[in-house]
Amino acid sequence: MDRLADTSLVGGERVDATDHCLAGIARLSNEVKDAASYIPTYDQRIYAEAIKALQDKLSETRAMVEPRPKFSFKTKKNPSAVSLADAAQLAVEGRRHIPGYNSSPGTSSVGSSAAQTPNYPSTPLNEPDRQLQPRAEVAPTSIPALTVDNAEKLKPEEQVTPFAAPAVSSVTVNNHYGLHIMLPASGSTATVPASITSLRHCVVDMSIPTVNGKPYASLAVKGVKESLLVCGQIDGPAHITGVENSIIVVTCRQFRMHNCANVDVYLSSSSNPIIEDCTNIRFGRIPRVYALDQDCPDLDCWNQVEDFKWIKPEPSPNWSLISQDDAVAEEVWAEIVPGGPGWSLDDILRAIKIVKA
Template sequence: MSVPEFEQSRRLSQAESQTILRAEIPLKERFFRYFQHEITALQDQMERLADTSLVGGERTDATDHCLAGIARLSNEVKDAASYIPTYDQRIYAEAIKALQDKLAETRAVVEPRSKFSFKTKKNPVSISLSDAAEMAFQGYRGVPGYRSPGTSSVGSSANNTPLYPSTPLNEPDKILQQHRPEVVPTSVPSISVGDTEEKPQEKEQKAFAANVLSSVTVNNHHDLHIMLPASGSASAVPASITSLRHCVVDMSIPTANGKPYASLTVKGVEESLLVCGQIDGPAHITGVKHSVIVVSCRQFRMHDCRDVDVYLSSTSNPIIEGCSNVRFGRTPRAYALDHDRPDNEDRWSQVEDFEWIKPEPSPNWSLLGPEDAVPEGVWAEIVPGGPGWSLDDILRAIKLIQ
């Protein structure tokens, strides 16, 4: 073999070089670089909010996409806790808090000012995004072989307000009305909030009366991507999803902030994805066909359903009746919260078929295998939607349509 041929055979491919390079970089440093990239991307999305049209709920959709991205990044920090030092975890938590504050500040600037709103006091111990990034950077300068990731930085600061800042309480219907820009229905679809009752007040206090949400309902829609905003839930209210076809409904954002729905009722849904979030009580699913459901609840009961994949977390054995071709899997990590039940208390796979009394396993349900389950990356990156992802793209990614 000639020298040139020998050198050519020894030359590593680009993919091999990248593999070796990644192997040489510690996990915690790789996560730091990834974290910097994600924060920069989220800040860019926030900066574009002011230029996003209000028509058709586009700005509301973009804002909710930012909220989902922050929640996803927070969950990824928790998932990486096994190899990230405690000190760095605190830095990441401060950076995420600053990111939440930045979004709240941006929303306060770009959204129409309401006549009455509640203000929160500034928390003096919080740090800015730039400070958090600098602290993390200084911590990694001591890592052997570390090189600066370049000029990308996270340089902004924000006032401190809570994650998912509250919408003015006297405008629940307005904030819950939205639809995807790629679909133009004959009328603006609304996500109703059941009966809205005004608290009795003295005459001089009437201007400050607050509306109380008694339920959250998504009803009678087709060909839409519906994402409930952070204000789309109050503590311990029932939720229902009825009469949907070819839709994506994401109700998880309101329940990610410690406000689970009291119960869930789903009826008459076809060819749709339902991300139902956290349910403090029972979930009753009836008449669902060719769909995917993601839910965390205490009790799960399913009636007269077929060709449905259920990604479930439940404290009691799931019960099915009159169903066929139902497959069960665990709740995706993208929707798992830090207070979720441990593995030994989760009964998602202990399904009972009330119409199957034979000793053999029921043919009406099965467990989702790895080859059939939706990949974690799809739940985290595609299902939340956003620019470039249409309704059909999402349904195709979860293997619901071809």
């Protein structure tokens, strides 16, 4: 990249050099994709950020070294203008309302030029190759929802890594037993709501899609037992309802918990967390591996919990802080929780003390 400015434009040498840089970045991206099954989540984040930095640097370099385009006038279409096809259609429709006028039999209507071409989702970077599978047309006004759904109980040893479209309207993980679910980087390409419902004995990691500044708009968790939920970054509120014997890791603006029992919450929140009708809830600071670089400890309200069902001046007996002895170690979050060869689902749940050793 540093030599692009010194590369000659004659004979397409600079174009060839640029293509060489693009190919190198693509090769690195593919290598990370191939290794995603056994490298820790933290390392995946580091590699993804490094590849993104290379892409940005190449774009900046090309912008500096490429010659300026020649000045030319651009034609801008008047929003109120109509095409010849539209004019013909309007004329046909207008004549139909003239008394005594009959359109000739077999006349076909003229298609409007305003019709939009269907969009096709492309295979995202670092995701499985789906070129051999048929592409489904997506209506321009319809954005699909990413759903990891299962109506039947699955075997504990089965693993799920769902494929996600480049643009989704929501992210949903629903009705699973005994699975380790990791959403890929394409699980969220925009600020969309996320929900996790009806899980038991599972590990769900939704943090990877939010690494590059793409937080979920909101989070709703309901009906979860004996599970670990790594929820990533939430731009708005996180509503937790009916969770038992589980651990939740989340960064959000607002945290609301209802009807929960025996739950450890590793939290970063810009407002005071609120609990209601809860028992034995423990709060701890967000682990370093999931913390944002711009997090300011002085503005984090993770331990300023308010119990709406405890109005007495004494501290609420329904919540407490996680002691240093009971907290999950940082190396467990970084090395064991992401999974990989040698670490089963039960190994992870034992390491974070959801399942007793």
